[in-house]
Amino acid sequence: MSTPYSLLDLAIVREDFDAKDAYKRSLQIAKHAEELGYTRMWLAEHHNMANVGSSSPQILIGYLANGTSKIRLGSGGIMLPNHSPLIIAEQFGTLATLYPNRIDLGLGRAPGTDQTTARALRRGRMESVEEFPNDLDELKAYFSEENQDSKVRAFPAEGLNIPIYLLGSSMSSAVLASQKGLPYAFASHFAPAYLIQASRYYRENFQPSENQQSPHFISCVNVIAADTDEEAHYLATSFYQTALGIIRGKSYPMKKPVKSMEGIWTEQEAAAIQNMMACTFIGTKESLKPQFESFFQQVEVDELMVSTNIYEPEKRLRSLEITAEVLGRN
Template identity: 65%
Template sequence: MKEEKKLKDTLYSALDLAIIRDGHDARDAFDRSLDLARQLEKLGYERFWLAEHHNMANVGSSATAVLIGHIAGGTQSIRVGSGGIMLPNHAPLMVAEQFGTLASLYPNRIDLGLGRAPGTDQTTARALRRDRMETVEEFPNDLEELQGYFSDENIDGAVRAIPGEGLDVPIYILGSSMSSAVLAAKKGLPYAFASHFAPAQFLSAIRYYKDNFQPSEYLKKPYIVACVNIIAAEEEEEAQKLATSFYQMALGIVRRKSYPLKRPVGSMDGMWSEAEAAAIQQMLACSFIGTPSKIKDELNQFQQVAQVDEIMICSHIYDHADRIKSYELAQSCFS
């Protein structure tokens, strides 16, 4: 009989996008990201990941590897990585060199989460890739090429990643669908699911991954990271108000527009239609908003069903102090 995973025994970590606030610039976002990482390090968070997105007015983490270096250089022990690098946008050799450099500078602290989507619209994807014809279908081949560059066996290869070769840079497969679960299980790699914005296939994907996992030199048993949204405050009313910044950002996604993160408002009434509100609530099904006691109860229920190894927290809150407080309150739920 498999041992049931309890919330108190679950690792907790953070996903950041260096969100740009309305009325502020990218430097403000980077300063806040670094300060947040330092605070989370003190609170015992396992890792701090940054996501690659492009052509979005509210996301500052487009040059993901550069920002990972900034965060790792300003912290001492917390693991820092990508959630993720969108591999079809990059030559595997360059990813190996970049993360080999990071792993050389910050030994045993760098993670490489890989996604197969472009992290942007198709027009921007074409601008990123120029004449390269890479598609998501090439992702498994790109992954194998990347793993080859990190391996000791590539010492006699015609093309070598220096630095990178022979370094231990843990690779995670990111995804929001069954296809990513299939690949992660087949390759015997840890699997991180984007349940914070695409929860529809979450349970079916992680069940497939667990049932079909093939042990590898990298991992002997399945390892699942579930990303969720958490907005916590001492009072329920305060948490619900803080969440309106998050809802406004989600509304931009539904409308296919990108705006800097806006200040919270008293109510979303009149700002979204009934259909938009319903779509956003469905998209944010794995979101936990409220007081610590309420969130802890809901996270316990989530973990009873999902049985994941790690919960990665994403928290889009306008005010920096409120955001740090939210992560602090979220951490208390795991004790």
């Protein structure tokens, strides 16, 4: 098994700790992932969530890039409707100038928050889903050398070759990614329903573009790995408790693992989480291999992006090590 592997992080705040601790842990795992051969590490934009520290991925990308030397860093993603395309071009142009050939720009069309907060972010500029392709084209234009004759130019972004990725969890994002000839990252770690359908459509209908000649499909999955299966399932209870907050519409800090989830979630909540987190792999190096092999038989992926939510920092680092060993570069 040899599949390029990457990492998604949300800088989740742990119970009894603060956001500063979350940022330090993000840098710690970025350094560790770099040593282990992870291709890239992305941070996701979220707002009005007390225990999700990645409200400003642009700033965190610079922080992580300054503390590493070769791993690619980027957004998974920037929620473009929340921002002016010009501002995003300027910000990522600055990052790419400071850290050449290391910056990715992943874009999503969802707000990354509730509608009330979205209105506060956008100051009344409530763009519809239909306007996202136009914003995408505008952003791409700012990066192009052809924009030099425009009255509005993005410095220092103009002329920089910053890879743009489209993010999504639906067929509409698969259609747009294939039409625009963009690499496509699917959020199967929390919305797996259309994974197989979207991946097939994207590959079959991909239209080559100037910067992307062939399809590149990334699937994001949850991985909790440990030296014993018992320990892996024990560590996974922190992840389950975080997921429970999503089901209940609350932002829980990452809680310490527990021996049993009984009494913490209801049967209905457990079933909902198991369905939502269907693309979750828990176990040892030996038990994870057949799980991944079965997954790859169902879905053709060019890169696997892992989300690993474990309370104890050292256990999280160990999980990343085991994942790297299973996926084949070490």
